[in-house]
Amino acid sequence: KLTDDVKEEIKRRILRYGAPQRGCEPRVYTNHVISYDQSKKTPVWVAELITQDTIQGTASRKQSNFMPDPGIPPLFSADNLDYRGSGWSRGHMAPAGDNKFDQKAMDDTFYLSNIVPQDIDNNAGFWNRFEMYCRDLAKRFDSVQVVSGPMVLPSTLNDRGQRVVTHPVIGQNEVAVPTHLYKVILVEADKRPIAIGCFIVPNEPIENKNSLKEFQVTLEEVQKRTGVIFFPELKNSNNLQGLCTVDSCVLGKRHR
Amino acid sequence: KLTDDVKEEIKRRILRYGAPQRGCEPRVYTNHVISYDQSKKTPVWVAELITQDTIQGTASRKQSNFMPDPGIPPLFSADNLDYRGSGWSRGHMAPAGDNKFDQKAMDDTFYLSNIVPQDIDNNAGFWNRFEMYCRDLAKRFDSVQVVSGPMVLPSTLNDRGQRVVTHPVIGQNEVAVPTHLYKVILVEADKRPIAIGCFIVPNEPIENKNSLKEFQVTLEEVQKRTGVIFFPELKNSNNLQGLCTVDSCVLGKRHR
Numbered sequence: 278k279l280t281d282d283v284k285e286e287i288k289r290r291i292l293r294y295g296a297p298q299r300g301c302e303p304r305v306y307t308n309h310v311i312s313y314d315q316s317k318k319t320p321v322w323v324a325e326l327i328t329q330d331t332i333q334g335t336a337s338r339k340q341s342n343f344m345p346d347p348g349i350p351p352l353f354s355a356d357n358l359d360y361r362g363s364g365w366s367r368g369h370m371a372p373a374g375d376n377k378f379d380q381k382a383m384d385d386t387f388y389l390s391n392i393v394p395q396d397i398d399n400n401a402g403f404w405n406r407f408e409m410y411c412r413d414l415a416k417r418f419d420s421v422q423v424v425s426g427p428m429v430l431p432s433t434l435n436d437r438g439q440r441v442v443t444h445p446v447i448g449q450n451e452v453a454v455p456t457h458l459y460k461v462i463l464v465e466a467d468k469r470p471i472a473i474g475c476f477i478v479p480n481e482p483i484e485n486k487n488s489l490k491e492f493q494v495t496l497e498e499v500q501k502r503t504g505v506i507f508f509p510e511l512k513n514s515n516n517l518q519g520l521c522t523v524d525s526c527v528l529g530k531r532h533r
Numbered sequence: 534k535l536t537d538d539v540k541e542e543i544k545r546r547i548l549r550y551g552a553p554q555r556g557c558e559p560r561v562y563t564n565h566v567i568s569y570d571q572s573k574k575t576p577v578w579v580a581e582l583i584t585q586d587t588i589q590g591t592a593s594r595k596q597s598n599f600m601p602d603p604g605i606p607p608l609f610s611a612d613n614l615d616y617r618g619s620g621w622s623r624g625h626m627a628p629a630g631d632n633k634f635d636q637k638a639m640d641d642t643f644y645l646s647n648i649v650p651q652d653i654d655n656n657a658g659f660w661n662r663f664e665m666y667c668r669d670l671a672k673r674f675d676s677v678q679v680v681s682g683p684m685v686l687p688s689t690l691n692d693r694g695q696r697v698v699t700h701p702v703i704g705q706n707e708v709a710v711p712t713h714l715y716k717v718i719l720v721e722a723d724k725r726p727i728a729i730g731c732f733i734v735p736n737e738p739i740e741n742k743n744s745l746k747e748f749q750v751t752l753e754e755v756q757k758r759t760g761v762i763f764f765p766e767l768k769n770s771n772n773l774q775g776l777c778t779v780d781s782c783v784l785g786k787r788h789r
């Protein structure tokens with residue numbers, strides 16, 4: 278049997294030139310926090326808190342520009358050229374519109390570290406309505422914790438009958454186009470969490486007749502598929518109500 | 534402008550229930566260290582150090598069994614059933630054969646956290662010869678730092694002419710089958726790093742006539758594609774020689 282001293286020495290030698298770095302650690306911005314995927318060149322999760330105070334104000338997206346995140350090493354960053362002519366739009370995970378209270382907070386959401394290649398109709402349509410619904414929740418509850426991100430799910434079968442993951446990558450930096458997007462939403466009242474809702478939405482045009490509830494999944498499912506544990510310090514998450522029980526989960530009409 | 538106090542308060546509130554957890558942190562085993570992908574249910578990188586001392590001894594793989602890693606949450610773990618009947622073999626990243634010096638070190642390599650779905654001919658053929666070559670290096674140099682792992686690379690084009698990533702997932706846990714495997718190899722003499730070699734090998738049968746050198750890539754390429762910075766504390770890595778300059782990079786004959 279190896280002694281603890283020997284084990285420590287082995288570990289020290291294996292990591293002599295530093296442990297390989299994936300850059301997973303949380304990155305904090307003015308009003309959102311992300312974990313980045315240096316391989317896919319997209320975020321894995323983007324966390325934010327919406328309140329009545331963050332969605333009111335004079336900040337304007339006309340003042341903001343999409344740009345590479347200066348905090349991401351260029352080797353692992355997307356740039357605007359990757360998106361140009363790709364057929365995919367630049368989709369915010371933390372929405373610009375959640376940050377009307379502060380121009381810098383809104384500007385930060387335009388870093389490409391907060392962006393994924395999103396179907397343009399989905400972005401301007403269903404997903405935009407979903408984001409507006411989240412802001413409406415902030416009027417009915419004290420605060421709304423939202424975690425959003427991209428995911429890839431298997432779709433087709435191969436000739437062995439196995440499920441297969443298929444997704445394009447765009448541009449020189451091969452930014453991964455997600456097959457789906459998710460949101461995990463926790464609403465609070467009286468400073469206590471009261472309900473949670475988890476949704477997985479395909480990254481494609483979604484018709485007005487589709488309701489948000491059709492895309493609801495369990496917390497366990499979104500965790501298993503994303504590989505992320507959400508709200509790890511939340512106690513008794515099993516006792517929370519479903520978001521669509523305490524609120525309608527009905528999206529507003531399409532604007533444009 | 535928001536004050537630093539306000540920014541701190543915003544961050545504290547966003548992360549009130551803990552930052553979402555991806556489980557990326559290095560996990561230390563007897564003679565290897567990994568970072569795990571909770572979404573793909575495979576490692577991202579597996580680091581080890583091969584020396585003359587680790588490859589000699591009486592440890593035997595007949596004593597070892599493939600099993601789920603007890604340190605990985607079951608929600609994010611592969612199990613043996615995922616592989617059964619899948620057509621894919623269980624491919625070690627840190628090889629069992631590098632750990633003849635200690636049965637526990639060898640046993641640890643059979644945790645499924647060190648395993649990826651590997652083409653069975655690749656596993657028993659080219660990749661096995663590659664692993665033996667790494668052990669041979671340990672006889673000619675003081676020590677050999679090896680980092681191995683799976684990757685997915687785009688292959689086909691879609692109807693928009695964009696590159697597309699395609700890979701199967703196997704079993705109930707949808708373990709991701711990599712399209713390629715990589716190794717980054719740093720050899721040391723007189724306790725100093727002297728040469729580095731990086732290789733990306735397709736996860737498919739490879740003929741005897743193919744040489745290892747055909748699969749050599751730059752450090753930058755393997756870093757960009759995996760999203761991993763290898764040996765981050767290595768100074769002057771640009772001054773290192775190429776592995777295939779200081780050694781032959783010629784694999785031995787196929788055994789079986």
Ligand SMILES: [Mg+2]
Binds near residue numbers: 367400
């Ligand atoms: Mg949008």
Ligand SMILES: [Mg+2]
Binds near residue numbers: 623624656657660661
């Ligand atoms: Mg093997």
